Amino acid sequence: MPQIRNPILPGFNADPSILLHNGTYYIATSTFEWYPGIQIHSSRDLSNWALHSRPLNRASLLDMRGNPDSCGVWAPCLSFSPITKKFYLVYTDVKRKDGSFKDTHNYVIIADDIAGPWSERIFVNSSGFDPSLFHDVDGKMYFVNMLQDHRRRPRTFAGIACQEWDEKKGLVGERKNIFKGTELDLVEGPHLYKRNGWYYLLTAEGGTGYEHAVTLCRSKDVWGPYEVHPEKHVLTSKDSHWAALQRAGHGDFVETPEGKTYLVHLSGRPITQERRCVLGRETSIQEAFWKDDWLYVKNGPVPSLFVDVPGTHDDTAYWAEQKYTFEKEIHRDFQWLRTPEHERIFRTENGKLVLIGRESIGSWFEQSLLARRQTHFSYDAETILSDFSPVDERQFAGLTAYYCRFNFFYLTVSGTEDGERELLILASEASWPDGKLTEPFQEPVKLPKEGKVKLALTIRGKEGQFWYALEKGDGWEELKKVGKVWDASILSDECGGHQAHGSFTGAFVGVACSDLNGWAKEAVFDEFVYRPVKHVSDRYEI
Template sequence: MIRNPILPGFNADPSICRVGEDYYIATSTFEWYPGVQIYHSRDLVNWTLIRRPLERKSQLDMRGNPDSCGVWAPCLSYADGLFWLVYTDVKRYDGNFKDAHNYIVTSPTIEGEWSDPAYANSSGFDPSLFHDDDGRKWFVNMQWNHRTESYGGAPKHPAFDGILLQEWDVEANALKGPITNIFPGSPLGLVEAPHLFKRNGWYYLTTAEGGTGYDHAVTMARSRTIDGQYELHPNTHLLTSKDNPEAVLQRSGHGQYVETPDGDVYHTHLCSRPLAPNRRSPLGRETGLQKCVWKEDDWLYLAQSGLVPDVDVPAPTDAEPAAKPERINYTFDGDTLPIDFQWLRTPEPDRIFSLTANPGRLRLIGRESIGSWFEQSLVARRQEHHRFRAETTVETFDPDTYQQACGLAHYYNRHKFHALVVTLHEKLGRVVTIFSCPGDFPHGRMQFPAGSGVAIPDGPVELSMEIRDNDLQFSWRSGGTNDWQPIGPTLDASVISDEGGRGEHGSFTGAFAGMFAFDTSGRAKSADFSRFSYEAIPG
C-alpha cells in the first residue's frame, strides 16, 4: 500500500511527472534555500529527496522576502529531452499586492545543473507548463486582482481572477500571442494552481480552490479546445476534506495527475494532519497520493469513491515500504550540508555558515537576528513527526556580549519560534536560556520563559528539545554528564504551525528543528556545532 502522506512534513503543492519507470515530485520551499524539493520513486511507495535545483543567485535571491513568500507551487515536466521546472518567486504577502514573478529553468537531467531562468510573467502565481501533442507549449497561471478587499491572511475570492493561458515560444524563451482567461473557477472560489493534461480529445484542467485552510479542494474541469470553455466535473471537485472534519487528511487540495506505464492513474495532493484540541498543523502541508479511475463519462474519480482522500491507497506494484531509521545522527565531516538541511533566503551561504573553517564542525557565523528576512544564520531540517527529539552540541562559543547568541530552535517564522539559547549575561556569565515568540503578529515580541537563564561552565554544551504533540520541553547538559537538565516550563509547540499566531490562512510552510547563531553587534561571532540528531518518538 501507499501510506499517506508519502512526503511527511512541509512538502506543499506537489507536482508529479513520470519519465519511463521513474517518478518525480517537486514541492514548494517558500523562503527556504535552495529552492524546490525534488523527490524520486520507482514504485510510488518509497520516495527519496534527490535535488534542490534553484541554488544560484542568478536563479533565486529571496533576501527581504516576507515569511511564506519565495518559491510557490513549482511545476515539473519532461519533454524534448529536457526537464522543465516552472516556479514563482513571491515578493510580497501582506496588503493587496503579491508581486509574483514567474520563471522557467531546464536541465537534461534532474541531478545535473539547471539553467538560468527565463522570465515568463508577473500576472499571478502558481504557473504551470503544458506540452501539447502538436509540439506547442502552453503556460498557465492564476491572475491576481489587487483591486479587492483580499489581503495577506484573509483571502477573498475576487482577487483570484481566473486562470490565464498563453503560448510559450521555445525559440524566443518568452511568452507570445494572446492572453486568454480560460477558467473563472467554481463557486467555492479562490481558484489557483492550474495543471493541464489531455486525454481522449479532452483538455482537462485541475485547479486548487478554497484557500490553504480547511476548505481546500482539487477542482476539475474539461474542454474540447485548450482555450475553453471549460465545464465543471459532475462533483465539481475531484477530492476535498472540507465537509469531513473527522478525516485524518485535512486541508486536501492542489495536486496533479499522473499515469503509470500500465495505465493506472493517480493524483497528488497536499494535505495536513492537525492536532487536537486547537486543530493546528505543525507539520505544515504534506504530500499525499490517491488512486483514481476513469469512468464511462470520461471523468476522473477517486478509486475509493467519494471525495475524501484515504490514508492507505493501493500501489501499482508489490513494493514494500522501506524501513526508516527512528534516529538520524548528523555529523559535519563533508564539504556540503546533509541534504535534509536548508537555510533561509540568501544565495550566499558562505556568509552564514562554513563546513571547512573548522573541519568536522558546522560553523555558524552570527549575522542578523533570529527571524531576519535578509541574512539569518539558521540551518534546519523539517519536522516530520508529531513526536520527536532533537539534540545538538555547541562545541565552541564564547560570547562577550548578550548581543551574541547561538543554540537550538523549533522554528516556523519570525513570529513563531522557541529557541534554547547560549549567550552572555552581565552578572551570571555564559548562560543557557530561552527565547520564545509564540505567534505574536504583527509585533513579534519575544518572551523569556527561563528569565536570565542558568549559568553554564566553559566548553561544549549539549542542547535538546523534546516535542510530544502540543508540548515542548528544552533541556541541556555539559561537562560530559549523563543527566539532562530541564530548563523553563513546558512550552506550546502547537503555535509553531500553519494555524498558530495569525490563524488559518496567515502562513503555510511548516515547522523546522535546527541550529542558529546571531550577533546583532555586527562583529560576526561564530559558533561551532559538532553534531545534530533527530529522533522520532513512537506514538
C-alpha cells in the first residue's frame, strides 16, 4: 500500500470530521472568522483531496460581524442518516471566547445532497461548543457537545452533554453529562459511534496546544457509564516533543469498505525553537486497528508523519504556481472575514478585482480583505495594484500577510496630507491587548502620483521580506526590497494575540483596502500570484 506524508490538508484546516458516502470521503473543518463558513474537502482514496464546498454561504446561516478573532465557526460535524437519507451538518457560531464566559450557539443544517442546497439553520442549544450528531441504528439521533461552566466547579470544561434530538421537535428528554473527562482536563470535541454492540465516545483533551490528545471510552449504553481506554489517549504528541506532528488531537474515525480504520485529527508543525506553527492546525490521518473492541493507532499513540493509505498521492498541484485572475467569480482558494455581504467589500469588473475601502485592517465588523491560506512554509506572492489614488493617509491598499488584528504585516500604497503617494509598511507584531501598529514606522518610499505598482513578498520559513516595482515601458523594473526582514513566525497560533485567550486559525496572504474617511475609496488589482518554494529549515525540508 502506498505511503503519503502528513498532513493531508495542509495549512489552516482544523477539527476534522470525516464521512464516507457512496464511495467518496468527505472532511469538514473549522473556518472560525473566515467566510464562507466550513470547508468540506472530498477524496476517493483518502490520499488526494480537493476543496468541495463551503456550505455556510448566506447570512441566514452565518453572520459573524462583531465576532472577535478566532471566534466564529468551531468544530463542525458532518453526518449522513441511512434512515432519513439526509446529510446533517452541525456547527457552533462562537460570539465570545475570552474571560470566564463563552457565548456558543449551536445549529444544525440539513440537505438531501452534500452539494446543497442546505436548509435554514435550526438552533439547538448554547451550553457549550464542538457539537456533533450521532445516528443510532434504531433511528434515534443524539446531540452531544462539551459543557461550559464559568464557575469552574471544579472545571470550566465540565464534561460531555448528551441529549436526544428530533428534526421536528428539537431536543427531547433529559440532558445527561455522560463523560467528565480524564485528569488531562479540557474535554471537548465529542463524537459518538456504535460498533459491535459498544457505544464509543471519542473526545479531545488537554487543550488545542502542545498537551492535546485524543481520548477514547466506551459503554454498552449510550447514556453510560463510559470506561476509559486502557491507554487513555489513543493519539497524542504531548510526551514526544520532537515528533514531526505536534498538537495532535481532536479526531474522528472512518472505516473503509475493505474493513480498514483510519483516524483523522488536527496537528501542527512548528518550525522554530519557539515552537511556532505558522500553518496553523492542519488535518492529518493515521491508520488504526481494533483489538479487544478497542481502537489503537498504528505505531501510536504518537502520530506518524508517513502513513499507508489506499491511494497514490499526487502532489503536483500542491507545488504548482497559482496565478489568480478575476474574469468571473472569485477563486475558491480565497476567503474574506466575517461578513455575508461580500458585495460591500469586493467585486470583479473587466477581469480585475475591485476592493471597496471599508474599516481598518483588523476590524471585527467590515473590512475589505481577500486572502488565501498559507499552505507552504516558504512561498512568493505578488499582486499588481493597477488603479489607486489615495487623497490622504487614511486611504491605503496593498498586500498583506495576515493572521489576526494583532498580528499582520501590510505593504500599503497610501497618501499623504499634501496629496502625494507613498509606499508604507504597517505592521502589528503581537502587541496584544492594544493592537497598536509597530512603531517607529520604517521609512516610506515615495511613489509617482499615478501608475501601476507591483507589490511582492517572500517568505522563507520564519523570514519575510516585502518588495515593489514600478512600470517601465512595456514591462517592469526589477523588484526592490522594502523595509527590513521581519519575523514571519509571529503569524501563528502561538503568537496570535494572547495565548491565554486562544488563537486557532493560521496565516493568510492576500490583498486589502481601507478608507478610514468612510468614503469607500476603491482599489483595483490586476492579478494575484502564489508561488510555493521548496526550502530547507532547521526542522523540516519545507
